[in-house]
Amino acid sequence: MSFTLDRITKEYGSTVALAGVSFEARGAEFISIVGPSGCGKTTLLKIIAGLVEPTSGTVTFRVIPSAVEESPSRRGSLDSARDDTTPRLRTALVFQDHGLLPWYDVLENVALGLRFQTGDRAFALERARHFIESVGLGKFLHSRPHELSIGMRQRVGIARAFVADPEILLLDEPFGSLDAQTRTVLQQELLRIWRENRKLAVHVTHDIDEAILLSDRVLVMSGRPSRIREELAIPFARPRELSVLDTPEARAIHHRIWSILEEEVREGLCVPS
Amino acid sequence: MRSELIKFDFADARDRATAAAIAIALLVLWEVAARGGWIDTLLFPRPSHIGDALVSLARHDLTDNILITLGRLLAGLALGAIPGVVLGLIVGTSPRVHRILDPFIAAIHPLPKIVLFPLFIVIFGIGEWAKVSSVALTVFFPALINSAAGARQISPLYHEVIRNYGGNRAARFRHVVIPGSLPMILNGIRVAVNLGLLVTVAMEFTVVSPGIGSIIWLALQTMRIEQLYAGIVIISLIGITLNGPIQWLLRRTARWQ
Numbered sequence: 001m002s003f004t005l006d007r008i009t010k011e012y013g014s015t016v017a018l019a020g021v022s023f024e025a026r027g028a029e030f031i032s033i034v035g036p037s038g039c040g041k042t043t044l045l046k047i048i049a050g051l052v053e054p055t056s057g058t059v060t061f062r063v064i065p066s067a068v069e070e071s072p073s074r075r076g077s078l079d080s081a082r083d084d085t086t087p088r089l090r091t092a093l094v095f096q097d098h099g100l101l102p103w104y105d106v107l108e109n110v111a112l113g114l115r116f117q118t119g120d121r122a123f124a125l126e127r128a129r130h131f132i133e134s135v136g137l138g139k140f141l142h143s144r145p146h147e148l149s150i151g152m153r154q155r156v157g158i159a160r161a162f163v164a165d166p167e168i169l170l171l172d173e174p175f176g177s178l179d180a181q182t183r184t185v186l187q188q189e190l191l192r193i194w195r196e197n198r199k200l201a202v203h204v205t206h207d208i209d210e211a212i213l214l215s216d217r218v219l220v221m222s223g224r225p226s227r228i229r230e231e232l233a234i235p236f237a238r239p240r241e242l243s244v245l246d247t248p249e250a251r252a253i254h255h256r257i258w259s260i261l262e263e264e265v266r267e268g269l270c271v272p273s
Numbered sequence: 274m275r276s277e278l279i280k281f282d283f284a285d286a287r288d289r290a291t292a293a294a295i296a297i298a299l300l301v302l303w304e305v306a307a308r309g310g311w312i313d314t315l316l317f318p319r320p321s322h323i324g325d326a327l328v329s330l331a332r333h334d335l336t337d338n339i340l341i342t343l344g345r346l347l348a349g350l351a352l353g354a355i356p357g358v359v360l361g362l363i364v365g366t367s368p369r370v371h372r373i374l375d376p377f378i379a380a381i382h383p384l385p386k387i388v389l390f391p392l393f394i395v396i397f398g399i400g401e402w403a404k405v406s407s408v409a410l411t412v413f414f415p416a417l418i419n420s421a422a423g424a425r426q427i428s429p430l431y432h433e434v435i436r437n438y439g440g441n442r443a444a445r446f447r448h449v450v451i452p453g454s455l456p457m458i459l460n461g462i463r464v465a466v467n468l469g470l471l472v473t474v475a476m477e478f479t480v481v482s483p484g485i486g487s488i489i490w491l492a493l494q495t496m497r498i499e500q501l502y503a504g505i506v507i508i509s510l511i512g513i514t515l516n517g518p519i520q521w522l523l524r525r526t527a528r529w530q
Contacts, residue, residue: 049437050436051433051436051437089438089439091437092437092438093437095430095433095434095437097430099430099431099433099434099437101431101434101448101449101452101453102529102530103452103453103455103526103529104448104452112434112435112438112440112448113437113438113439116435116438116439116440116444117438117439144528144529145529146529164438
């Protein structure tokens, strides 16, 4: 699956949130979008997810023939028993604050997406249980979200998206509300799960190092009205360790991204440079 | 079994036993005061005499009367509270329906629906329909208003989650609106049951027909004060019995809140 955003704009009344955003995403790459807060990153993801209508511009999805797209690891644990006739979900968004239904337990929450697609609750629950156990949350199958720590809730939110197995994974600052240590551990876990279930992923963050660690490509957005200011390729081989962030190349990329962002943030706050 | 034993809360059980002891002590005090002639037994008959009146009522047609009162209440709830909940969930999820219906709700809701009882007698005659309609109209509003409030306070995020995973409107109702409003729906039903019981008994005071309300009214007219108290006890027991399961369900469903 690949998609193209063509001159997407979004206006709320007289406020221009997005002022013509265009980019293309293809294959099973991991893209991060960084930008100052309030620049419309979440809106952009929701437009790709079809949850918000753009004011103008188009999102075009194209199916790439599976033989070309799918790396061997795509046929991983989640896909092996899947009925190929059921249409796959095009996109699944991992919400900023997990979006777990508070009246359902972990198992029901994780099964939700797959259940809607297949219409088969038992199948979805079985698959969800398997996945939850594989990420070490087996003890919490029947816990309600309010009984879990924030970090665990976010893991459950991510598990729900992977179990639904969409063509495109959209991540809206999934680690934004976590402390630095929890965040680092969950970034590693996300990388691992994504490696085992490779798919196109678009991730929004304001954490530059997180973007470098996770991505093949980083798009830097300007403040409102927002556009894409720059695109950087992240050349490091996978699987990646946290230590790649300490390499001179990574520091240089970090510096480049920050120099753009700093300008935008200063402008947004009216702090002269 | 083991976990049940561990969950048993001794402090809770002790406080409940204390409450029961206080209630029994008050009854004993009343009995003693009545026997000693310290209170007017014409107004405050001995609890044991009220018990006798209950037994004598039970020997006659108490069960039939309870069933008649309960039947009116439950028929009114079925005709009023169920449509109230359904319409409330629609009002709570559709701002458009809310804007259209709100003036009607605002106009009719404050009216004590019992004042329409005479009108219903004119329309339906003095039979059961006039009574059931009054109960239905009374319980319709608390069911509607609480369900609507319950559906409205659900975060739009949860609707978005369902859409995100390809769920349609029916899925949003089933997985978000109904479970998310359930505590408020049950709250509305609890209010509806209590108001419905009130209206049922009030109507039984005014129209001569079987029912617990009539037993109380008849006792007043024949100055059988023990029987009047017995009627009050029966109504309280009905109220407690109906509220119990609702409270239990409320505690279960509201656990995530």
